[in-house]
Amino acid sequence: MAEEKAIPKVTKITTQKRQGRYNVFLDGHYAFPISEDVMIKFRIFKGMEVDAQLQAEILAADDVSKAYNRALNYLSGHLRTEQEIEQKLRENEIPEATIKTTLKKLRALHLVDDLQYAQSYVRTIARTSDKGPIVIRRNLRAKGVLENDIETALTEYPSAAQVExxxxxxxxxxxxxxxxxxxxxxxxxxxxxMTKGFSGEIVDQILAKMQFEPDPELEAQKLATEFEKVWRRNRRYPFAQRKLRTKRTLFTKGFSIDAINRLIEQQENSD
Known part of the structure; x- marks a missing residue:
């Protein structure tokens, strides 16, 4: 009968230069590194027997511990969505299973909450930027926030504030x-x-409150400049057609027909 192989024992535990990290030696040989919280969780001490299964569990727990600490560093000073944390951990080549376990731990400790993130994001953007709800919604989708959470978060930006x-x-x-x-x-x-993300309904309310008062002198200068360009562009056409084309182009640009006619009349007189 073959002699049963002895289970390795912890013979030494040394500290690393990185705070909170330790090296574990089994039967006099370096075996694996662990974090302080993993060492406490598994109650690792000198003389403890560590078989292959227990070592695998310790190493898996240490992977989660390292991923968790990376996530905490990434979260430091800023709220993040689950997708952002997931992407950051992937960039650090953390295994998918470890990422899932880490996110579960972060959720349980309320360190990641996409609804809370979205609500904070909406309040901040509404207070500090010129972006409307449509752009905000698009940005939150890109960050991986679910539609229901976005919808709830957007109540932080009511219509009255949007109009203001x-x-x-x-x-x-x-x-x-x-x-x-x-x-x-x-x-x-x-x-x-609309480009900044306000809905047609909100835009209508905004415009209804405005009084558009253009500067007549600046508008006249603008018309004169545009007239000169369009009139020159149409020079290959007979005079009557040239006038018609010039009128049509300038009218579609928003200039009044009376002002256009005055310039055409001046052009006729000069010609």
Whole structure:
């Protein structure tokens, strides 16, 4: 009958240079590293027997401990979504099974909560940026937040606050486009608000509260510049057709037909 092989025993435990990390020696030979919390969890001490199965359990627990500490470092000072943590751990080549166990531990300790993250994100963006709910929703989806959590979080940005914030943005946009005709200015302000993520309904409410007052002098300068370009572009056409094409182009740009006619009349007189 073959002699039963002796189970290895812990003969030495030494500290590493990294705080909270230890080296374990079995039967006088270096065996594996562990963290302090794993050493406490498994009650590892000098003289303890460690068979192959127990060693595998210890190493698996240490993998989770390392992943957990990496996640804590990543979470330090910032809320993160589960997807962001998962991606970060993958970048560090952490095994999938370890990532799942780590996330479960983080959830149990309330260190990761996608709904809480989304609510905080919505409040911050509403307070500090010019982004509307549609853009916020898109950004949260990209971070892996589920649709139900996004929907709940967006209640942190009520319609009244959207109209107020959007009104400030609209005023800035109207100043940027003050050289444009009123119809074109409104169109560009509307387009700008939609691009920033405000819904059509909210944009309508914002525009209804605004008074668009273009600068007549700047608008006249803009029209004169546009007229010169369009008139020159249409020079290959007969005069009557040239006038018609110029009128049509400038009218679609939002300039009044009376102002266009005056410039055409001046052009006729000069010609």
């Amino acid at each position: 914030n959007g009104g400030d943005i609209a005023q800035k946009l109207s100043q940027r486009y003050r050289r444009e005709p009123v119809t074109k200015m409104k169109q560009k302000v509307r387009q700008g608000l």
